[in-house]
Amino acid sequence: MDEKFEIDATDVEQESSTFKEAARRSDALWADLPRDPARYRVLTGERPTGPLHVGHLFGTVANRVRIQELGATTFIVIADYQVLTDRDTADAVGANVHEAILDYLAAGLDPENGRTFFFSHSHVPELNQLLLPFMSLVTTAELDRNPTVKEEIRAAGLRQVNALMYTYPIHQAADILFCQGNVVPVGRDQLPHLELTRKIARRFNERFAPDAPVFPVPDALLSVLPVVLGTDGQKMSKSRGNTIMLKMTADETARAIKGARTDGDRQITYDPQRRPEVANLLRLVAICTGETPEAVAERIGDGGGGKLKAAVTEALNAYLAPIRDRRARYAGDPAYVRDVLRRGVARAREEAVTTLDRVRAAMNMDHGLQ
Ligand code: TRP
Numbered sequence: 001m002d003e004k005f006e007i008d009a010t011d012v013e014q015e016s017s018t019f020k021e022a023a024r025r026s027d028a029l030w031a032d033l034p035r036d037p038a039r040y041r042v043l044t045g046e047r048p049t050g051p052l053h054v055g056h057l058f059g060t061v062a063n064r065v066r067i068q069e070l071g072a073t074t075f076i077v078i079a080d081y082q083v084l085t086d087r088d089t090a091d092a093v094g095a096n097v098h099e100a101i102l103d104y105l106a107a108g109l110d111p112e113n114g115r116t117f118f119f120s121h122s123h124v125p126e127l128n129q130l131l132l133p134f135m136s137l138v139t140t141a142e143l144d145r146n147p148t149v150k151e152e153i154r155a156a157g158l159r160q161v162n163a164l165m166y167t168y169p170i171h172q173a174a175d176i177l178f179c180q181g182n183v184v185p186v187g188r189d190q191l192p193h194l195e196l197t198r199k200i201a202r203r204f205n206e207r208f209a210p211d212a213p214v215f216p217v218p219d220a221l222l223s224v225l226p227v228v229l230g231t232d233g234q235k236m237s238k239s240r241g242n243t244i245m246l247k248m249t250a251d252e253t254a255r256a257i258k259g260a261r262t263d264g265d266r267q268i269t270y271d272p273q274r275r276p277e278v279a280n281l282l283r284l285v286a287i288c289t290g291e292t293p294e295a296v297a298e299r300i301g302d303g304g305g306g307k308l309k310a311a312v313t314e315a316l317n318a319y320l321a322p323i324r325d326r327r328a329r330y331a332g333d334p335a336y337v338r339d340v341l342r343r344g345v346a347r348a349r350e351e352a353v354t355t356l357d358r359v360r361a362a363m364n365m366d367h368g369l370q
Helices: 009-032 054-070 081-084 093-107 124-129 131-135 142-147 145-157 164-178 187-209 252-260 278-291 293-302 305-332 333-364
Strands: 043-045 075-079 114-121 181-185 219-221
Touching: 009 187, 009 219, 043 054, 043 124, 054 075, 054 093, 054 181, 075 093, 075 142, 081 164, 093 305, 093 333, 114 333, 124 131, 124 164, 124 333, 131 187, 131 278, 142 164, 145 164, 145 187, 164 187, 181 187, 181 305, 187 219, 187 333, 219 293, 219 333, 278 293, 278 305, 293 305, 305 333
Parallel strands: 043 075, 043 181, 075 114, 181 219
Antiparallel strands: none
């Protein structure tokens, strides 16, 4: 790996002070969102690299559904161009975009409410064009320093870094700012990108639009939900093969949970420090049934890993059943799924065209044509 992409102590220090500040602003946002949802424009999304699992469902997606219910307008980018940052094939992208929309619809994101929109990068050219002016606002040294990019390069084992990987945090700023997004629900790992987006918004306004700012300075909205781990007690991720996916059948779910790691102590207790795997399984049950993890542990008592796993399987399958039914119904209606995307793209383009017009005007590039 190129040594400039190695993670060092300064990264860690900087990360923790940024986190504290961002967490404070995120708390304030959580308090204000229900009071005044119309003030907020939410933008979030992910790369279409595979089907959603329950880690997503109980984390990011639950968060989104909650925000949607509060009444804010939400744009969800299915970041198809971003797939090519760490791999050189786009073979699976088409299917993955379709599956992602199925998963979101099944999980309760509802484009019929007129406030929730799905779109893909590839169909909103005016968003992508914002990349060019934004690139002029960022130094190559800032890109070199981004800890999330470094971590992704490491995780993907890349020996060479393509220019899309290098610049994607700027593209992500375009994702957020094209629709005047001011709230970005993300995990902690995405905070460096949000910091860059904030810088780009401020620098654009200062440099090109000092009298009439074009962009808001967005805030991260951090999840208040517990993190769900995979069946091996590690972060749930497809590449580790430790996931329970929304689209699995009840039997597949039972099998995945049978393989989950526990420990030798038959007395089940909720002890996240010393028994992280057991604690994770207890939390999974608790999320599904509305109990506390401690109460679940008590219920299982000295039944050991077997009884715990049976409880997880039952709770998850019951919780997921209606979601899976909905998913199957949408899967049977691909024309509807396409229509959801088409409507989301149309709305995103309206936003992007307006923003790009304002950007060109601010930059003395309308040339009398607007
Ligand atoms: N990089 C994000 C991830 O890997 C996905 C993403 C793309 C995103 N564009 C975004 C997230 C804009 C928030 C806002 O999860």
